[in-house]
Amino acid sequence: MPLLELRNLYKSFGGLQAISNVSLTVEEGEIVSIIGPNGAGKSTLFNLITGVYKPDRGDIFFEGQRINGLSPDQVTKRGIARTFQNLRLFTHLTVLENVLIPQHHRLKSGWLGAVLRTPAYLREEEKMREVALEKLSFFGPRLMSFRLHQPVYVLSYANRRRTEMARAMATGAKLLLLDEPSAGMNPKETKEITQIIRRFRDEGGYTIVLVEHKMNLVGEISDRVVVLDYGEKIAEGNYHDVVNDPKVIEAYLGRREE
């Protein structure tokens, strides 16, 4: 049973067909990249999976269960977490708080217990802190000491991206959807994040679907590449085959005039 399965998804905005007849399966432990020109529908696909938009037609299965129609928080509870293309951090909260909030949905204590600080609640809070530090430690010590207590708005762009990835992991998800994880990073940082994403899978046990424009990153870590163009899946396969596919070249470069 695949971890994630999309069956014949359709989504339109007014007259614009943003996703049309897209099917895709993702096996556990895979790293799948979704590429395609701007406006191809990559982010829309993520929004469909995470419940931000409802598909017009088609079904989404996660661990064999149908999840379309669920609200975003329910999807996250099932085990899918995402990052956003344009960063959506809790800007005025600290790094630590940003990585604690995604664990809130797993809290068993009620609000009264939290106010009374029952031993059970304090244990859970302690556990949440450990998980937060564990997820942040993927990125080395740079977010770990004093930065933990700094508000996100003082962080550099790259550190914000890292915080957002740690936040997604902290939800306890199995599947991470990363929307352009290296956007705004320089080549060195991109190289580093490539290694780190691989470690998400190898050490963290996550399955990863990512949207990327940087081809060297895609080529380096993808088990499989899916190409979208005008909302349709035009190619799928390993990196080498896909980038040499004439349809893909055409989508990116346009048709050669004879």
Next chain:
Amino acid sequence: MRNHLLTLATVGLVTLGLYLLTQMDGTSGLLSALRLIFIWGIAAISLNLINGQLGILSLGHHGFMLVGGYVTALLMLPEKERRPFRTRLLSDWARDNLDLDKWLRGLGLDFIANSIDLKFIIALFIAGLAAALLGVLVGAPSLRLKGDYLAIVTFGFGEIIRLLPNAPEVAAFTNGPLGIKGIPGDAGTIWWTFFAFLFVLWFFTRLKFSSYGRAFEGIREDEIAAEAMGVNLAYHKVLAFTISAFFAGVAGGLYASYLQSVDTQTFNFFVTFFLLVAISLGGLGSITGAVIGTAVVVLVRNYGGFLEQPYPAWVGYLSGALLMLGAFAFSAYIRKTRRLRPVIETKHYIFGAIGLALLLVTVFFRNEPWMTQTVQFFGMRKILLAVILILIMIYRREGVMGRAEFSWKLIFGPREDIPSEEQRKQDAWLSNPELNPGASETKEDDDASA
């Protein structure tokens, strides 16, 4: 541990101070100001949960307070005060049985019925529950709306609730527009307000620094992100509305027993308005700020009376002149010390010129009849509050406290968000390509590390 001791010591000192105040003569004015600060403080802190921490503009707080006020009034009202308007009740059963005393005695709880203090606590609790129920009712349908639309809906709800006691159908309970008088005030001494206030401080601080408080603030920061991170928006919004309404109801009950009367004008929209002013002054999202803001508002209202006394007109001209000159001096000073380019702008000179002109006019025409006639400025206190608010919005938009809270750490340290020398070195190593070839080429960690 040290911090807990400090807190306990402070609470002890304040309690002692209050006790001494109650023992002294001539402090009744100050004590009632303090009582108002506690009561409105509770209301402001509860409004702050929705408007500051959850980030939803709610304008219906006076409705919740009114419910609390009426419920407390009706539960505490002695039989003989209640009889005149209860007789209009159609049902004999309701006339005879809607009586807290009777229930308590029926349950064999005579000792509570005999103690006005215990009865007051129970009445406040029921008042809070009634308001909380309403909070659910208002909160739930409001979930589908955002921003301005939600503000209008909450305002509408607040006003509907406020006008409800006037409706003929319920007037037999509420005495219609005449309101309820003769609420026993002896339970509402400063001590109950003070303890309720302490409890509210404790409760809301604990809530804010819990996982639930973080979830609320996540919703404020970014609703979409919070939802994507598994926070159930509907549950948390209704929870916040309910808790907030509960304590608004308690504040309403305390206020009703402070006034010893309640009617539909006691809790009009200006109540919410003043609470909004208070929490904006203090800093939206900060409990400390809500208390500071409330104190400012109450003190201006209670002690600003001299502003509205009759004065000879020249006092007005003179204060106008001094204000203008003061504004000129202050803004010139700010410009000189705070800005990169120390320039004094034309508008500052205009302030100064107007001030000077007013001063000269006052001096030259001091004996003219239009200078010596007596004038009186009603509403000066409100104007003063408005001016304070405007100044805050110009010079410190986030309010006195911003989102921060008072804490002993703030005073005695250590601050965790400032790197030690060692941490700074490690940080430099991480982001310096020459020391650490794995790191970025450009100086990547340009975060404010100071």
